[in-house]
Amino acid sequence: xxxxxxxxxxxxxxxxxxxxxxxxxxxxxxxxxxxxxxxxxxxxxxxxxxxxxxxxxxxxxxxxxxxxxxxxxxxxxxxxxxxxxxxxxxxxxxxxxxxxxxxxxxxxxxxxxxxxxxxxxxxxxxxxxxxxxxxxxxxxxxxxxxxxxxxxxxxxxxxxxxxxxxxxxxxxxxxxxxxxxxxxxxxxxxxxxxxxxx
Amino acid sequence: xxxxxxxxxxxxxxxxxxxxxxxxxxxxxxxxxxxxxxxxxxxxxxxxxxxxxxxxxxxxxxxxxxxxxxxxxxxxxxxxxxxxxxxxxxxxxxxxxxxxxxxxxxxxxxxxxxxxxxxxxxxxxxxxxxxxxxxxxxxxxxxxxxxxxxxxxxxxxxxxxxxxxxxxxxxxxxxxxxxxxxxxxxxxxxxxxxxxxx
DNA sequence: GTTGCCGAGTTGCTTTTTTAACCGGGTCAC
DNA sequence: GTGACCCGGTTAAAAAAGCAACTCGGCAAC
Numbered sequence: 001x002x003x004x005x006x007x008x009x010x011x012x013x014x015x016x017x018x019x020x021x022x023x024x025x026x027x028x029x030x031x032x033x034x035x036x037x038x039x040x041x042x043x044x045x046x047x048x049x050x051x052x053x054x055x056x057x058x059x060x061x062x063x064x065x066x067x068x069x070x071x072x073x074x075x076x077x078x079x080x081x082x083x084x085x086x087x088x089x090x091x092x093x094x095x096x097x098x099x100x101x102x103x104x105x106x107x108x109x110x111x112x113x114x115x116x117x118x119x120x121x122x123x124x125x126x127x128x129x130x131x132x133x134x135x136x137x138x139x140x141x142x143x144x145x146x147x148x149x150x151x152x153x154x155x156x157x158x159x160x161x162x163x164x165x166x167x168x169x170x171x172x173x174x175x176x177x178x179x180x181x182x183x184x185x186x187x188x189x190x191x192x193x194x195x196x197x198x
Numbered sequence: 199x200x201x202x203x204x205x206x207x208x209x210x211x212x213x214x215x216x217x218x219x220x221x222x223x224x225x226x227x228x229x230x231x232x233x234x235x236x237x238x239x240x241x242x243x244x245x246x247x248x249x250x251x252x253x254x255x256x257x258x259x260x261x262x263x264x265x266x267x268x269x270x271x272x273x274x275x276x277x278x279x280x281x282x283x284x285x286x287x288x289x290x291x292x293x294x295x296x297x298x299x300x301x302x303x304x305x306x307x308x309x310x311x312x313x314x315x316x317x318x319x320x321x322x323x324x325x326x327x328x329x330x331x332x333x334x335x336x337x338x339x340x341x342x343x344x345x346x347x348x349x350x351x352x353x354x355x356x357x358x359x360x361x362x363x364x365x366x367x368x369x370x371x372x373x374x375x376x377x378x379x380x381x382x383x384x385x386x387x388x389x390x391x392x393x394x395x396x
Numbered sequence: 397g398t399t400g401c402c403g404a405g406t407t408g409c410t411t412t413t414t415t416a417a418c419c420g421g422g423t424c425a426c
Numbered sequence: 427g428t429g430a431c432c433c434g435g436t437t438a439a440a441a442a443a444g445c446a447a448c449t450c451g452g453c454a455a456c
Contacts, residue, residue, distance in 0.1 A: 006444080006445080007243065007244070007443090007445085008412080008444055008445080010243075011243075011412090011443090012412085015412095015413095036432080036433060037433075037434065037435085038432095045205065045208075045209075047205060047413065047414050047415070048414095048434095048435085048436095049413080049414075049415090049435090049436075050412080050413055050414075052434090052435065052436080053412085053413085057434085057435085058433095058434065058435090205413085205414065206413080206414055209413090209414090209442090210442085213442095213443090234403060234404085235403075235404065236403080236404095244444090245443065245444050246404090246405085246406095246445095247405090247407085247443080247444075247445085248442080248443055250404090250405060250406080251442080251443085254405090255404080256404065256405090397456100398455105399454105399455085399456085400453100400454090400455085400456105401452105401453085401454085402452085402453085403450105403452090404449100404451090405448105405449085406447100406448075406449075407447085407449095408445105408446095409446095410443100410444080410445080411444075411445095412442080412443070412444090413440100413441080413442075413443090414440085415438100415439090415441090416439095417436100417437085417438090418435105418436080418437075418438105419434105419435085419436075419437100420433105420434095420435095421433090421434090422432085422433085423431085423432085424429105424430090424431085424432105425429090425430085425431105426427100426429095
């Protein structure tokens with residue numbers, strides 16, 4: 001697959017994971033504002049400059065999990081099979097995410113994932129930074145969809161739909177329901193929303 | 199104690215341990231000659247030059263466990279209390295090693311330790327290199343004991359005694375006896391040998 | 397006998413990391 | 427208000443690690 005990695009690359013990836021995991025676990029335990037980057041660096045056993053070489057800001061220590069999905073929508077559109085509408089490809093992709101309970105769809109009842117979502121959306125600076133990521137995502141999707149205002153409009157609408165769907169799912173799960181229980185409604189909602197997009 | 203170590207020192211120590219442990223465990227499993235330094239570097243997840251930065255030769259990958267005791271005899275003599283004969287200090291030190299079943303006294307029946315001794319003494323290049331360590335140790339002890347041929351002679355005799363004692367203990371344990379069982383004889387032998395040194 | 401390979405070490409160059417010091421904003425004490 | 431700290435983030439220099447390519451000796455194929 002993507003295995004022939006050298007020593008250097010492997011260690012970098014491990015360092016990155018160590019920092020990110022240490023950060024998230026500390027944030028979940030004590031709250032975003034009560035944990036300093038020094039604490040995180042110490043927990044991950046790296047120096048402060050190293051930490052910032054991997055993550056440009058404190059917020060990114062949390063949001064890298066979203067950043068991993070950065071540009072995903074654009075990629076889905078670009079790599080869709082011939083004769084398939086962009087919206088259809090995105091719809092299928094979202095449903096696939098739903099089926100495998102991908103956290104980005106909001107349909108995941110794993111306690112850690114729930115706590116993580118709570119952390120992100122109840123911490124202002126994180127929510128704020130997240131919208132910046134979404135803007136870039138929107139830009140990329142617009143590029144993949146074509147040119148002009150039309151493309152931008154459609155990109156914005158698609159992503160808005162996805163955000164609403166994810167948020168809705170998350171609320172249901174925050175109410176105490178299980179992912180499996182919510183799944184049918186989530187699929188129905190998605191089908192409705194994407195259908196209306198066309 | 200010796201805790202206030204920086205990040206750098208801590209990681210260096212860990213790397214050193216990782217290399218040394220990987221080497222010894224591979225050697226014990228496959229034999230000294232059937233394991234290449236490349237294998238060890240790979241197992242320890244370091245590059246070959248890094249390995250050689252920590253250990254000058256392949257043999258030292260095994261012998262660092264002895265090297266840790268390098269100059270110990272000299273130190274014991276130098277740090278002995280006032281009014282105490284050097285030989286007495288060394289005698290006490292050896293007996294203390296016996297009591298805590300220090301591997302260097304040969305009085306340790308831990309299977310891994312036994313296998314390790316077997317590895318060292320049945321691999322010619324290792325045994326050879328080990329004598330070089332012992333020579334340096336002898337030199338240091340001679341320095342601590344005074345000047346001239348007298349000091350050298352006494353140093354050589356003391357270390358010879360220690361080697362014989364350790365070897366004897368090891369043989370007994372190699373015969374299947376336990377360290378606790380052998381202990382009284384080992385102490386008696388040591389008392390006899392050190393007494394005769396005076 | 398020479399060609400090719402393997403294993404122990406080495407060498408130079410680049411990348412990564414640590415260290416310590418710093419900046420600028422915020423906060424709390426006095 | 428001002429001085430002392432904490433926090434997010436940066437900088438420069440030096441240590442350490444990785445990589446690739448090398449030497450040198452041994453050994454086996456042909």
